[in-house]
Amino acid sequence: MPRETLSREQIVRAAVEVLDAEGVEGLNMRRLGAWLGSAATAVYWHVKNKDDLVVLAADEVWGEIELPDVEQVGWREAAAAMARNLHAMVIRHPWLVTAMSTHLIYGPGKARHDNHLIGVYEAAGFTGRQVEWAMNAVFVFALGQAIGEASDAAWRRRLRRAGGDPEERERAAIEQIAEIASRFPRLRARMDAPGDDGPGQRFEFGLQTVLDGLEARLGAR
Known part of the structure; x- marks a missing residue:
């Protein structure tokens, strides 16, 4: 070109x-x-x-994150939607975790997101510094959940770049992890339990728990 x-x-x-x-x-x-x-x-x-x-x-x-209308859906659903979108965005772009740890990321896309998020928590009733604290509680949870999945993607990418059979190397690593975990009774019991949940259910449980806590703080005031 x-x-x-x-x-x-x-x-x-x-x-x-x-x-x-x-x-x-x-x-x-x-x-x-x-x-x-x-x-x-x-x-x-x-x-x-x-x-x-x-x-x-x-x-x-950062510009990919949709900004819900807080007046239409309410503060809690707006906060949840933005957390879900953040989580999904980081998983789509796992390199962002590395970039955020080595570069100062702040431009129009990030500012657009943050400006709207402030409005969401102000609409909830938080004031002063508590707006930032409430935002941070949900943001850190959503980002932390995404980091685990993004790290898995980065690890698999490194296996592919290393050559050989990446699927075989992945199986060997997982088998080694399972063997180590099986030496500890609580971990072994969790490994043997039926695996009927998934990342989406775990994320939603944690997200709603954090929002429950924020809502309780508002009610206590």
């Missing part, structure tokens, strides 16, 4: 695609240029370096 036909928006979206496929460690200007069908030098006309690109891509994916 010739330099004059590239736009900053195209480059950022392509960077998100490369990051989704290969993680932060797999992104560089040459790889991105090849993804776009262009020379790496063409990318430098729009972004300064890889770090700049990671920050732009990370802020781009």
Whole structure:
């Protein structure tokens, strides 16, 4: 793709695609240029370096989170919906966990999300610093739940990049974990119990529990 036909928006979206496929460690200007069908030098006309690109891509994916109308659905459902969307967004883009630990991610996409979230918790009745505390309680829960699943995705990607048979390596690792856990009675009992739940049920249980606590705080006041 010739330099004059590239736009900053195209480059950022392509960077998100490369990051989704290969993680932060797999992104560089040459790889991105090849993804776009262009020379790496063409990318430098729009972004300064890889770090700049990671920050732009990370802020781009924050823009994917939908902003519910709190007046229509109520504060609790609005807060729950944004937490679910955050959780899903991080799982779609597991590299974001790494990016957030090494880069300062704050741009229009993140600011748009935060501004709306403040309105949700103000509508609930929180005031002053408690608005931020309530936001943080739900945000940290949703992000923490997503980190576990995102870490699994990153681990599987590393297995694929290492060569050999990634499925066999994954099976061997899981068998080793199961063997270690089986030495401890409570872990062994949990392993033997029927597995009829899933990540969605676990997430929803925790989310509703956090929101119950916030609602109780409002009621106590």
